[in-house]
Amino acid sequence: MQNLIVQSFQINESDKCIYFKHENNVCIVICLYVDDLLIFGSNIHAMNSVKSLLCAYFDMKDLGDANVILGIKITRPVKGFCLDQPHYIENILKKYNYFDCKPSCTPYGPCVKLFKNIGDSVR
DSSP, X not given: OHHHHHTTOXXXXXXXXXXXXXXXXXXXXXXXXXXXXXXXXXXXXXXXXHHHHHHHHSOOOOOOSOSEETTEEEEOOSSSOEEEOHHHHHHHHHHTTOTTOOOOOOSSOTXXXXXXXXXXXXX
């Protein structure tokens, strides 16, 4: 992936499998996992340019828009993205025999601002 660094991509310090580039108000992110890539960004032309660059060095296929990656379901409402893991949640509910339980409303309203607990832990 040295070619990405030459092309002004930076490596994310928290996760070395994420490369990003921010230039002229355009952002491109490449996420790597074994032999899979997820490329997303703010400009389709810049994303296509990155795909062309990668195709010059690697044998790859464009599978189109991602719907699921690494068990994470991706949906696109009118604004933004939504990520969830329904299969993981269902497996956990089944494992602990809670799959047939009835849902319950969240006890807090959506406007309640939560703060990090800085007190002592409960033992």
